[in-house]
Amino acid sequence: MATPSRVLVVGGGTAGNAVTVLLSRAGLAVDLIEAKPDWNATTGSGITLQGNALRVLRELGVWEQVEASGCPCGELGITAPDGTLLAVEEDLHTGGEDLPVALGMQRPQLQQILIDAVRSCGATVRLGTTAENLTQDAEGVSVRFSDGTEGRYDLVIGADGINSATRAAIGITDKPEPTGMAIWRIAAPRPASVTRNDLTFGGPAYTAGYCPTSDSTIYGYVVEDCRDRASIPPESYADEMRRLTGQYGGPWPEITSHINDPAKINYTWFHQLLVEDSWHRGRVVLMGDAVHCCPPTLAAGAAMALEDALVLAELLTSGDDWDDKLFHSYYQRRLRRARAVVDASVQIGQWLLDGVRGDVEGLRHRTSSLLKELP
Numbered sequence: 001m002a003t004p005s006r007v008l009v010v011g012g013g014t015a016g017n018a019v020t021v022l023l024s025r026a027g028l029a030v031d032l033i034e035a036k037p038d039w040n041a042t043t044g045s046g047i048t049l050q051g052n053a054l055r056v057l058r059e060l061g062v063w064e065q066v067e068a069s070g071c072p073c074g075e076l077g078i079t080a081p082d083g084t085l086l087a088v089e090e091d092l093h094t095g096g097e098d099l100p101v102a103l104g105m106q107r108p109q110l111q112q113i114l115i116d117a118v119r120s121c122g123a124t125v126r127l128g129t130t131a132e133n134l135t136q137d138a139e140g141v142s143v144r145f146s147d148g149t150e151g152r153y154d155l156v157i158g159a160d161g162i163n164s165a166t167r168a169a170i171g172i173t174d175k176p177e178p179t180g181m182a183i184w185r186i187a188a189p190r191p192a193s194v195t196r197n198d199l200t201f202g203g204p205a206y207t208a209g210y211c212p213t214s215d216s217t218i219y220g221y222v223v224e225d226c227r228d229r230a231s232i233p234p235e236s237y238a239d240e241m242r243r244l245t246g247q248y249g250g251p252w253p254e255i256t257s258h259i260n261d262p263a264k265i266n267y268t269w270f271h272q273l274l275v276e277d278s279w280h281r282g283r284v285v286l287m288g289d290a291v292h293c294c295p296p297t298l299a300a301g302a303a304m305a306l307e308d309a310l311v312l313a314e315l316l317t318s319g320d321d322w323d324d325k326l327f328h329s330y331y332q333r334r335l336r337r338a339r340a341v342v343d344a345s346v347q348i349g350q351w352l353l354d355g356v357r358g359d360v361e362g363l364r365h366r367t368s369s370l371l372k373e374l375p
Helices: 014-025 051-059 063-069 107-121 165-169 234-245 252-256 301-316 324-354 360-371
Strands: 006-010 029-034 046-050 071-073 075-079 085-090 102-106 124-127 131-136 141-145 150-153 155-158 177-189 197-201 207-212 217-225 266-274 284-286
Touching (some): 014 107, 063 107, 177 234, 266 324
Parallel strands (some): 029 124, 075 197, 155 284
Antiparallel strands (some): 141 150, 207 217
């Protein structure tokens, strides 16, 4: 068999960008296609990156840019709805002692850093493009694109997110399921009193919290029962979020004063997905939210996607044949960690839905202990 060298990555989000950089730098010819013409460069409010995510970003060579753009955090304050501090929890260094426990940053800045890394690694990028048809044989995959062109690849990597068309195209029927919760998010100026991540349980929502994303910015969020999107006109998003956040104390009155533009509010249902069967079919393999996604109750989704990219790239560049054995090895290395994160994230949300006081701190610590191990 000739040495495989041509790869198509479907999806230019965190996972797709990362695997594109890693494979391109290893000398493979990589084409990246992304459905959004703007490459999602302005989408989202903020993101919390755990230490194991930072570990992969360092491998990608972008840690210095990420560090300069974000705000490190090592503590989580638990507050009452009126803003009274009840406890401060410290988490483990899942990426090693030489990296922060976690780092908050504006999501568009992370995406732009990854976009720049893709642009400089030599990969070919096509925006506003999707894969319309995949036809496999023993040696590779023929792809017909939405612009009418065709291509031939040794491997297709589906990194096209929670509603992955690639997943459906290769016959994996698993679909994400709503957990019953939804989150409102906004990027806002950072109040002087905000010195760490804080989280409130209770009040008018299940939880309310904020995370510093730089010296001058934060993202704030509130979690409630999910509602039919059709019942919430987009022009009312700011009113809806203010209705919830306006009943919290501490820094919240200042944060709430900036909730004015409904176009800057992000409303998302929580979903869960874990594909239990193998994550490939022939020469098409999946990664990231396409095979595992969970509520952001542990803020671990991006870390899991980045770890997928690291492990898959390591195996693809190991010199071993690109066969069922290699792809099954990728699946086996990732499944235990993905299951732990999905199960823990869903469990924390379910305790809130059931009104049960579960051992959230203990579950977070046990999951972090697992993630501290190398993937």
